[in-house]
Amino acid sequence: MLIRETFPAGAFQCNCTVLACGDTKEAVVIDPGGETQRIAELVAHYDLTVRSIIHTHAHLDHIYCTRDVKQAHGGEVCLHRGDAFLYDGFAMQAAMFGWKVQATVPVERWIDHADRITLGNRSLEVIHTPGHTPGSVCFEVHDPDAGRLLFAGDTLFRRGIGRTDLPGGDSKQIVQSIQQRLFTRDLDTVVIPGHGPTTSLGDEARANPFVRA
Template identity: 50%
Template sequence: MSLAPAALIRETFPVGPLGCNCTIVGDPLTKKALVIDPGGDHQLILDRLEVLGLQVVSIIHTHAHLDHFLASGEMKKATGASLHLHQDDQFLWDNLEMQCKRFGVPYTPVPAPDQWLQDDEALACGCGVALHTPGHTPGSMSFWFPHDKLLIAGDTLFRRGIGRTDLWGGDYQKIERSIRQRLYSLDDDAVVVTGHGPETRIGDEKRENPFIRG
């Protein structure tokens, strides 16, 4: 008789100047963890990891707009964890200073990513998979944790909204395809952690999202 895997440890909270949702996902058995989108307030993230008793092994990013990786350098320095990004967003990562000037946010340099995320790549801790969901940016990723029916959608899908496509590299046709073909194909009762604001569920968005219906 096989036992069902224990539920993941998961905590989501807003960080940084633009209120990006940062998520910690941890394996309850190994105590290894992912940090997703550390957009600021690195000490707050480190404090939460300590309270949860977790050790970061990977820092992964849904995309490379400034508010999703401002604290990535400090997190890497403090934990030694590797930085992961889809290569199609390298041009945004490399232009962090320009982005900060555009939005009036103080600039702190961040080291280059250690590894490029791939579509359908298994994530560290063996608990999830990376999905390439371009549109908001060329390299936008979502992270799917099937056993927990949990989706980290970044700025691709919001509660009754979708990511804007008028910034660098945005493409409405691509975000529509990503949502329809990749995200709306997941479990209707899956919880969606958005890049900003409240959580939602896949089924609710398929029925009620005014921009893209399922």
């Protein structure tokens, strides 16, 4: 059994997820953009051990509370190396909104395409999907009860795709990533985007106006 709690967090309402193996209570936190209190309540409620703090990419809204979550619960901080410049530029990203932030905590594991991140009896597969940012990744988990779940970050939204006009963005690459690395997978996969409502790979392959299957 998988425990999954997804909720919008922070000023940009990034979808943050606490995902845990129901047998071992080992957990990962995906994109802690805010709601550190809620994350702490979930960890306490389910009696979880946070093994990893993982990021679909290093935009401000997806890493905003990484430091707080790390300090409260531990867990290995994971990121794709392609987004190191954004992670290191956290203070600069925040300054663009007039916000002052504390320094980031160091990345402890650089994740790459086809890597696996373990949580108890389950594991997440890392899918490198550059385009929104150079180091954008999706995470897929397969569960006998819940089926296949894909945490898509800002690569794929319900009837949308991520913007590519920010530093490191590439509009051709994001379409290629979605066509070659997402639409080629099991189309029944449920997609939890970085923002907004849930969808499925099949729905988007059929009806997403920005990218053809």
